[in-house]
Amino acid sequence: MSLNATAPLRLLVCVGPRCDETGGGRALHAALAQALAEKFPDALSSGRVALQSRDCLRVCTRAQILRLEPSGEVFSDPAVEDLLRLVAVELQNDDPL
Ligand code: FES
Numbered sequence: 001m002s003l004n005a006t007a008p009l010r011l012l013v014c015v016g017p018r019c020d021e022t023g024g025g026r027a028l029h030a031a032l033a034q035a036l037a038e039k040f041p042d043a044l045s046s047g048r049v050a051l052q053s054r055d056c057l058r059v060c061t062r063a064q065i066l067r068l069e070p071s072g073e074v075f076s077d078p079a080v081e082d083l084l085r086l087v088a089v090e091l092q093n094d095d096p097l
Contacts, residue, residue, distance in 0.1 A: 009049045009090050010069040011036075011083065016056035024064045024077075029053050031080050039084055043091055 019025035043049040063077035
């Protein structure tokens, strides 16, 4: 699925009381911040990709939760590598011809 080319891709990591009960939410946020800065520095600095945290995304389990916007897709305990692949695909889909 391709997202709207004009909308930035936002990765929202929950660091709320359930998701971060054992530190997993903040660990996911930190790992993603490092990985995105390494793989997509230009997209981050231009605002095409953004990483943010939230206190609760209202889909609590006991795993780390991440929501993509604008699609609204929710991932439970996602692998950083899988998210990087998803970001790469979305950025490629947004490239002008
Ligand atoms: S605490 Fe993470 S979704 Fe509610």
